Amino acid sequence: MSGSAAAGGEDHGAGQLYGNHRHAADGGDVLGNNVFFQSHSACAGGDDGGVIPSTYSSITDYLQGLLDPAELARHLDAPPYFPAPGDVIGEAATPVTPNSSTSGEATGAESHGCKRGSPSPEEGDEDGSADHGSCRSEKKKMKEGKREKKPRGSRVAFATKSAVDHLDDGYRWRKYGQKAVKNSSFPRSYYRCTAAQCGVKKLVERSQQDPSTVVTTYEGRHAHPSPIATHRGSRMLMATGVDTVYSLDVLQHQHHGFFPAGTDVYGRMYALPSTDASVVAHRSSEYGGMQVHAGVLPDAVMSYEHV
DNA sequence: CGAATTTGACCCGCGC
DNA sequence: GCGCGGGTCAAATTCG
Numbered sequence: 525m526s527g528s529a530a531a532g533g534e535d536h537g538a539g540q541l542y543g544n545h546r547h548a549a550d551g552g553d554v555l556g557n558n559v560f561f562q563s564h565s566a567c568a569g570g571d572d573g574g575v576i577p578s579t580y581s582s583i584t585d586y587l588q589g590l591l592d593p594a595e596l597a598r599h600l601d602a603p604p605y606f607p608a609p610g611d612v613i614g615e616a617a618t619p620v621t622p623n624s625s626t627s628g629e630a631t632g633a634e635s636h637g638c639k640r641g642s643p644s645p646e647e648g649d650e651d652g653s654a655d656h657g658s659c660r661s662e663k664k665k666m667k668e669g670k671r672e673k674k675p676r677g678s679r680v681a682f683a684t685k686s687a688v689d690h691l692d693d694g695y696r697w698r699k700y701g702q703k704a705v706k707n708s709s710f711p712r713s714y715y716r717c718t719a720a721q722c723g724v725k726k727l728v729e730r731s732q733q734d735p736s737t738v739v740t741t742y743e744g745r746h747a748h749p750s751p752i753a754t755h756r757g758s759r760m761l762m763a764t765g766v767d768t769v770y771s772l773d774v775l776q777h778q779h780h781g782f783f784p785a786g787t788d789v790y791g792r793m794y795a796l797p798s799t800d801a802s803v804v805a806h807r808s809s810e811y812g813g814m815q816v817h818a819g820v821l822p823d824a825v826m827s828y829e830h831v
Numbered sequence: 832c833g834a835a836t837t838t839g840a841c842c843c844g845c846g847c
Numbered sequence: 848g849c850g851c852g853g854g855t856c857a858a859a860t861t862c863g
Contacts, residue, residue, distance in 0.1 A: 699836055701855055714854070718835095727854095 534724040665807060695719075695746065697726055708732045719748050732742075 697715035707714045710730035717724040724744040731737040 698834090698855090702837075703853065706852060712853085721860095 679741050679743045684738045686738050722746050722748055
């Protein structure tokens, strides 16, 4: 199906950009990847408010800490960014009090039980399940107990300029749904971390403003190390297929001031030189684990938003 | 053959 | 109270 964009085409004519791909495969096209990242919260506070903490040696590492609401809140030291109603990630508008949503939100609350891999024993009483037609009744069962919508935990959104939708960030994800979203012509894909004990979810969608940009929203925190990155000795973003990563803020408001970075042919992150030297100098120094690499295209920005 | 993806249906929360 | 939109499930399908 790698060739048939028609698969997702039914939604809104997602077209060629919505290329289906097995995330593990087609690792090609790594060259020229450039990734910037920046705390979005900078827009709320001073010029410095959004500096990504030095505790993280890589994006993946960063993600792991960042996805912890408490950690994130501490690092941001500023009000989280709440997207405007029309924003690409506007669905995440539920304001979350960082310190109130921490406990149990990441792993426990994620367990919706009734999944393929992990059949839920409880509620098994009614077992009309053997019969195929009972699919709906099962869903109804689900509604009775399990499918309580948990309050949204912290969500972190990255805007990534990439030809592929699903970026390899070092974790294994399984797609469990796809939906057309209201304010976008492109469908949104839903992924869940395949690790049994990990309930982290990921939403991937194309930016309405810039179809070449993929907006990835992480929800929850990984309860395990990255299988791929760990193998390499350090956790890092595997930005397979990434051309550019932009700040959502940039996409929407054309702000300035990014932390430029890039990836080498192995997908490892570099800090990149930028036209805004001061920003680079300042922020790159806070990323002990990142190497400064000159000569990679500065045409990329990556950022996160606490939504 | 096992695993991952696709896809349509269902459920729920929220706004009107 | 109703309808819309977002999020999730799971059977069917596809792929490695």
